[in-house]
Amino acid sequence: MRIHVGRLIDGTGQAAVADQVITVENGVIRNIRNASEVPEPANAVHRCLDCSRCTVLPGLVDAHLHLFMSGTADPEVRQRQLAADFQEIRQVIAGHLARAAAHGMVAVRDGGDYGNHAFRYKAEQAAAIPAGMTVRVAGRAFRATGRYGRLIGRPPLPGQSLAEAIREMATSVDHVKIVNSGLNSLVHFGRQTAPQFTLEELRAAVAAAHARGLKVMVHCNGETPVAVAVKAGCDSVEHGFFMGEENLRRMADMGTVWVPTAVTMKAYARMLPQDAPEAGVAKRNYRHQLAQIRLGRELGVRIAVGTDAGSLGVHHGQAVGEELGNLVAAGFSIEGALACATGVGGDLLDLPGNREIRVGNPARFIAVEGPPDRIPEILSTSRRFDGFEMA
DSSP: OOEEEEEOSSSSSSSOOEEEEEETTTEEEEEEEEESSSSSSSSSGGGGGEEEEEEEOOEEEEEETTTOOOOOOOHHHHHTTTTTOOOHHHHHHHHHHHOOOOOOOHHHHHHHOOOHHHOOOOOOOHGGGGGTEEEEEOOOEEEOOOSSSSSTTEETTTTHHHHHHTTTOOOOOEEEEEEEEEOOOSSSSSSSOSSSSSSSHHHHHHHHHTTHHHHEEEEOOOOHHHHHHHHTOEEEEEETTTTHHHHHHHHHTTTTTEOOOOOHHHHHHHHSSSSSHHHHHHHHHHHHHHHHHHHHHTTTTTTTTOOBBBBTTTTTTTHHHHHHHHHHHOOOOOOHHHHHHOOOHHHHHTTOOOOOSOTTTBBBEEEEEEGGGGHHHHHHHOOOEEEEOOO
């Protein structure tokens, strides 16, 4: 099988290459050459699939979402999803995974839910997960007693430390999610909350998770909560609004991955009444996060694409396109932004290391009709596009 592509983005961050022909045999990429160097096929065995109007790129990773929730603004639907049992939520999760697959996702990382629904879905409905998709789940996240996070997790038991709770987990999750701050304020711009756990508590918790072979993702906003999480050795900082330059430098030095989810504040700014003060604060939060992303890129912070899909106005699948657009707005090239959604995200989820489009790797990639600079716009629409998995 030969595939003639208009533009090829290999996933390394290198610039797109025009007019390429990919030769696939037995599900493996055997050759990539400029179309002018490829002779006309002599027989039907070497047929050529015409994707000359498309950009071909590796499958994408959404490194932060919540499968049990939809991005709908309908208050009745949102409240129902916050109280539904597994039999109802499993249909919701199935729909969200289908939408993710339709928008080019090959892997997603769930950030937890109160009912352990995503974990149960993966365990009981594995056959229903879209072909070729990897789903990583945290089960229930951990939070401090009386603090933010009830919808996605629970506190340790009375008398139990956070590290003990992680060591004694009965379920076999894919990673640990810890909440170490509150939410961003939509009333007071830049307002920060105190950490939910001390440095000593979080350091012990990270060690306990790592001893079980589990990475740790930490929800944290603000200078002190982020500093605690990074110093404790967490694998990824989730959100990281208002964390400041010092934390960004520390993350670059330590190799901590950042999942900025700027799309959440952009969605709030879009969904809230435009004359409401909260919409104005959301816009300021969004612009501030773009400035942090720009600085993070300049400092060498490893940034992964995550959307927090399920938040108000943040829809599964198409939100990845919006977040790619945010990275481009913050100074990334489209190829660099896509590397955040392929290489960095894939590393964070421990996906196999053969994700780039190169000779010898499995032939798994997606095709988006249009030039590279339109990819964020196209992916953020509800339209479906083609995907390839040669077997």
